[in-house]
Amino acid sequence: MDATPSTSGLSSPLKRRKLISLGHLSLNKKQSMINLYKQILTDQPKIKFTAVVSKIVTTMGIAKSTVYRTIKEYRSTGTVVSPKHSGGCPGLVKTFDETSKNIIRRIVHSFFLKNEIPTLNKILNEIKKNMDLQNVSHSSLYKLMKEINFKYLKRSRKSDLIERDDIVRWRYSTSIKRYRSEGRPLYYLDEK
Structure with a gap:
């Protein structure tokens, strides 16, 4: 019999987002980023913040600055909000x-x-x-x-x-x- 490793204990990888300019993140993406942030902190409580950010970047495919900004928003307010659409100035x-x-x-x-x-x-x-x-x-x-x-x-x-x-x-x-x-x-x- 072939000894193939079982992957039943591992979760499926998240779909990697392309690192192109896609505008603002949706509320769902921000929420999944915060959930991943919380999960990393509960699994490894002594991990450095920069390592957490780099794990989120590699897992989700989101730019570092966006991850920093979203986590900063979460730490200051306790939640994340959807991006505001300004709509531009009236013509x-x-x-x-x-x-x-x-x-x-x-x-x-x-x-x-x-x-x-x-x-x-x-x-x-x-x-x-x-x-x-x-x-x-x-x-x-x-x-x-x-x-x-x-x-x-x-x-x-x-x-x-x-x-x-x-x-x-x-x-x-x-x-x-x-x-x-x-x-x-x-x-x-x-x-x-």
Whole structure:
């Protein structure tokens, strides 16, 4: 009979994490690191702290600085917390109030009244002339125009800025109602 060593007394090894930049550790990873830290300390109470850290690093595949930081957090507070997601700063589009959006909408409609095609550069120039929004960039204006329900069309390699069809129909129907209430004559063209 073959004398093969039995591994029933040993636990299976933890899956080694790659040592690449993966961002913050999840709460589960931090908790398993603390559990491993406690286990090493109970098994070998006289072990040096640097040896504990190196064992955790080799077992879990986590950077030394992260292990030090997590253990420091555990020692000071008694627990570990999940990483906080800051979410970044709010974009410029979110800082516009409704009056600013209405002013920009009026600027776009003024181009239509002058029978000009509104482009982002033209709108940006008008905004910088008329408003105190000197820090609006091309990309921020593009996002703002999408937020206030304008859309872009490319026609023969030239982009046009137009409003959604339902808004155009609504504006048309309100102007027809207004003309009828004023008693203006309405002429329909291209009807058979």
